[in-house]
């Protein structure tokens with residue numbers, strides 16, 4: 645689905661395009677930012693290009709590239725996935741690839757912009773997300789905008805021989821309205 649440009653104070657969100665394939669291939673195959681992401685590595689730059697091409701045509705996904713306004717760098721991606729028009733819901737996810745961009749409020753702004761878009765422009769009823777146990781930054785980032793923990797899958801993810809639990813989060817429209825009263 646079409647991903648419109650959205651500009652905040654720290655970031656600009658833009659539609660992904662094939663020219664970004666090489667950058668995202670390196671980001672997705674870098675173990676550090678992907679430590680808490682269940683997505684498998686990508687085989688080649690061409691496979692990444694193909695993924696970007698397909699996602700642009702998908703009726704169930706909206707994916708944005710994230711640019712840091714301070715240094716102009718392409719730093720990651722965020723998206724709404726498994727969009728179900730009939731049930732007015734979607735799942736969400738974010739990757740900020742370089743640790744030097746972490747902990748500066750960027751993720752929180754990205755999630756605010758994406759969540760405002762989901763409820764205001766798409767008219768969704770709820771969003772959901774999944775966070776691997778131990779990913780405190782992701783949990784805090786999501787809960788600030790109205791996501792709540794609604795469940796836990798135990799031993800859901802095997803990383804380096806260790807079983808990890810998986811939090812399930814939801815953000816209902818009413819949770820977002822409470823968290824972002826000025827944005828309705």
Ligand SMILES: CC(C)(COP(=O)(O)OP(=O)(O)OC[C@H]1O[C@@H](n2cnc3c(N)ncnc32)[C@H](O)[C@@H]1OP(=O)(O)O)[C@@H](O)C(=O)NCCC(=O)NCCS
Pocket residue numbers: 677678680681737738739740741745746747748749750751752753774775776779780781782784785788
């Ligand atoms: C998760 C991620 C998107 C957060 O982005 P970010 O720009 O670092 O987030 P923010 O700076 O807005 O911080 C969000 C919250 O996490 C806290 N936080 C940031 N880094 C933290 C850390 N290493 N440990 C604990 N808390 C941390 C912040 O203090 C803030 O909480 P607060 O609002 O209560 O103060 C980013 O770290 C990332 O992309 N990590 C790798 C991929 C990933 O894990 N994606 C999520 C998959 S579910």
